[in-house]
Amino acid sequence: MKRGLALLLAVVMAAGIFLAGCGNKNENQSVQSTAAQSNAAQSEQSSKTDNSNANVTVTPQLIGDKNAKTEITWQPVPAHSMMDSNQAKVEYLTKKAKEWAEKHPDVKIVPIQTTIAISDSMAKILVQAASGQAPDIAAIDSYIFPNFTKYAQPIDDVVQEKNLDINDWFPFAQKVMKPEDKILGLWYTTDVRALFYRKDIVKNPPKTWQELLDLGKQLKGQGYDAFLYSAGRDENVTMNTLPYFFGQGGKLVDDNGTPVFGEGENRAAMINYINFLKSTVDTGVTPTRVLNFKSDPNMNADLAAGKVAMFVGVSNMAAQLRSVIADKFDELWDVAPIPMAEADQRASTAGGWVSTVFTEDDQKRKLAADFIIDMYVNDQGMEGWCSAGGYLPPRKSVFEKAEFLKSDPFAQKFKEELQFAYVRPAANIYPTISQEIQIAINNVLAGQTTPEKAVDNAWKIVTSKK
């Protein structure tokens, strides 16, 4: 009797597991965050208001008719998806997705949820791409995109059909999107680094390192944290400080992707750059706690306290600070080019996201490219998306035409900086170089070593991994 009961229980459990597995196929989104459920409910509601096409569903889990014969999987970065907590972005994406789905009743887009840990999710997509299992469309962080180009499908035909010209993108983006003779990705949102300064404290923003140090010492004497920047261990730190290196004409790798930053003039430029950062801390212009700042929002508490005069940060910080200190931001803050070693130098760095198509099925490839272009890339798509999310458009014409940017003095200055922006090199070794630069900066600012030794140590480690 006991054995019979136990066997029965085992069968029930096995059946339960089997059914759960089957259920997962179609209902794999049953486990959702509260925010996502809320967004889903809202999205679904918005789609049901239109009676012209009752089968179209727009939720964070499905776009289109669930019975549509063509299925396209789409893996956006969470902040660029309908799972985001920003209502403006969700509303924009829901509206655009619904329009696209109604125009393509035979197609359903299945969004794939992913982690907010960017490195993890990029590594996972790379593994999938290498084994032929990548999603049909995915958003890729621009700095790692060169690792994906061998798996990305060309989309020149769709780009041409949609009357888009690659020359309309800023130069830094063109090289990444079209590494050789084919367009392999669409850069759809960007950012740039600049010097943010308090207009009421800093009358003339410094143009050179020496001017910054001189001004900084005065401001320090008046009780201000004169100059902040991120200096912890994070990719953001490399991005925010590399303009000092690029401005001197420094190169991290040569045209073949071989590291060169530790040799000759590049080594000298690298030492100068780290030495400048050391000077900011040694003189007290910058507090040592910048070693704690991994991302720019880590500075928000200091900035909100009102005792910071200048900082180098990403353009998105304008929107961030508007949400922290509201109207006071536009009243008190302005932006200028990042101070350089010499007054005639100018450089910034740009990052952003690239959408790419992995499916080799020709029909799906075209539809996937069309979807991305409609959502994020064409004139209305890029303006709507960047306006909703507070991003900068990587297309020059959108920058000129977009209404929301015309009235924003910060945006026009960021556009100017984008003209001088460098992107991180398209080389497999770049993540290692970036990490070693972060460690070199950390060790020097913490007083553990000299800039010369730090650069040489970084060079030794990077070249040992070539």
Add this chain to the structure above:
Amino acid sequence: MNRETIGKSNRLSGRKGLGETPIPWLAPLVIILLTLFIYPMFDILRLSFTNARIGETEYNYTLNSFLNLFQDSGFYAMLKVTAFFVFFSVVFQMVLGFIIALSVDKGESMNLRGTVFVRTVALISMVIPGVIIGIIWRMMYDESPTGILNYFLTLIGVGHVRFLTDPFIAVVSATVANVWRGTAQSMILLYSGLKTVPGETLEAARVDGASAAGRLFKIIIPSVMPVMLINLILNTIYTFNTFDMVMTLTGGGPGRSTEVLALSAYTQIFQLLDLGRGSSVAVLLLLINSIMAAVYFYIMKKSEV
């Protein structure tokens, strides 16, 4: 022929029905172990002898991943940091866990109120994910004028402390955060151990005039020693594997001053995409954990005898 007769007939013929063997019960476990634990473990071991990179389908088998690791001076610095982090984490987790367990046990024996509350509060740190613990302690250690700990330290005249920006203090800070995280587990294990200490023996010692310290060192601690050893080993394994809390607290910085083995494996694989090197670090971690697990089973077996 009824089932009893069939069973009897099978027993006589030496054959066993499927229902009489452990196979139906063990098969799912074996399948899960093979697919989710054993296979990935051997795959990591295999990859550690390659120069594989994430996203590359071609790679060669080589010993260079290990040789480069052992030739890297940063690796030995990382081992030292890991040893410091693990040693002091485990020691303080056990000492504090034992003190709390002893206090709760004593409180219960004296029918004091609030012992359940103390146990519950101590357990809070156990249910908070490591990533969140890292963020909480990052806020505590904030070095800006609004930082919580620095505010109080300045108030009492100690002055400003560079909790996360001084390389040595950063390791101590990460260790303190990990002690906070792991003390609850020690408390639970040692509390259960204290419940097995015979009350009559303690009472007899008291009647014979043994002091509190004498009862503690000569009766209580020897009685809970097997539990303490198990606690020591489990905490050591957990602490060696800690990377989530360190990642959000310091990211391994400043420099490499708080980069522990587990964090290094994660960084090598997910940030630098170096599957070969990352796997070799993971294999070293596996080796350490396997030794700890072997000691654990040895003690378990010995305590059963």
